Amino acid sequence: MIQAIRGTKDILPDTIDYWNYLEFTAKAVSESFGYKEIRTPIFEKTEVFSRGVGEGTDIVNKEMYTFADKGGESITLRPEKTAAIVRAIIQSSLYQQQPITRLWYFAPFFRYERPQKGRLRQFHQFGAECISSPYPESDVEVISLAVEYCKSLGIEDYKLLINSLGNEQSRIAYKEVLIKYLLENKDKLTADSQNRLEQNPLRVLDSKAEQDKAVVEGSPNILDSLDAESKLHFETVLSYLDKLGISYAIQPRLVRGLDYYSHTVFEFQHSSLGSQDSFGGGGRYNSLFSQLGGKETPAVGFAMGAERLMIILEAIGKLPQPEPVADYYLLAADSKFIPKAIEIASALRSKGKKVLTDLIRRSFKSQMRDAGKLNIPYVVIIAEDELSRDSLLLKNMLNGEQNEILIKEFLK
């Protein structure tokens, strides 16, 4: 048997309603903030991500689906959206045509990893980006969009962690004290973290290894290194969140795995996810545009993992009830009435109804069973007696009542 690629999953009809629900809700919430959808190609030149996401990140180092196309060009299936969106905006000069660009997406992404709970090689994210504002209001807009989405889905018992990496000067200052501290404790760190110390020292803070945690415990706090501008930005974000009644926890060791963040970073966590407890995250990325060859442009965004949202919704019993596939089931009491059934079905559809007919010439009883099993609310029975009076039987499957009704009346 030919199987789907490891780490990929078919979305079959039994779960498609859940996916549509996640996507339609994402669209509705995004539009309530005035965001427009953006779709970009699922693959890009590899440099979009290596330069955008950062050479020092795990995503670029070991998780990208990269291959050479027939022309020898290095192509990568997108592991995330932000770098691709920035590329698209620069290419189309979108950010030069309007003062603020607000975008959302719900799309598949690819990372080459061993699959586990809530982690696939092809996965889906809902995300939004707010481009061209350096002010805290845009950080807050993006966070509250994400919060509204959770609220719309009925997810309430999550944690929002927030931190600030500060502007570039603050980060340089912090890196200095951090590196100094880590070097003093280098021999207590895991080999992994000793490596990170060279490549991207901030990410040592992210380590989940017990051995590293002890060192990280005593590390200098990034918030102490923020300069006045960075501190003001962060405090303003927090005060807006307070005003909006959005609760959060400041987590000074939250740095996130992508290189492009500055100032505000945040992450959403939920306990139902096992060891992958984060289901969304984001932050400000003021330097990404210039890194990808565009005009320096402040921006902020977030992404949420659809598979993880699905796990949460299932755990808290908030998956939507699937709708019946049809409003009416056209039942031909005998094969000779099938043409009539098809005719009436067609007339109903042109009135905007969802209609099902039997296609395998089943018996009366069998069609009845079929309609019952599919939870279809009404069965239209076409049979000898009634047809001789130009009428049919309309049966309400919920209460079992049925009435004879003239076909002309029924189709009016």
Place this chain on the structure above:
RNA sequence: GCGGCCUUAGCUCAGUCGGUAGAGCACCAGAUUGUGGCUCUGGUGGUCACGGGUUCAAAUCCCGUAGGUCGCCCCA
């Protein structure tokens, strides 16, 4: 890339001491000829993941591979 556990019908699983397979659910049909859900009866359905080895004989024992799952790393 590494590790634990797992792989028998569409699904969830039994299968003893090695003797070439069963149940429940689902599906299909029927229960005085035109009525679903409940109940009863019957039926369809298996490359026992794949490849090799041991044996007279392998779903069962051994080796390998693939896949799943949960972790590690990291992330959504």
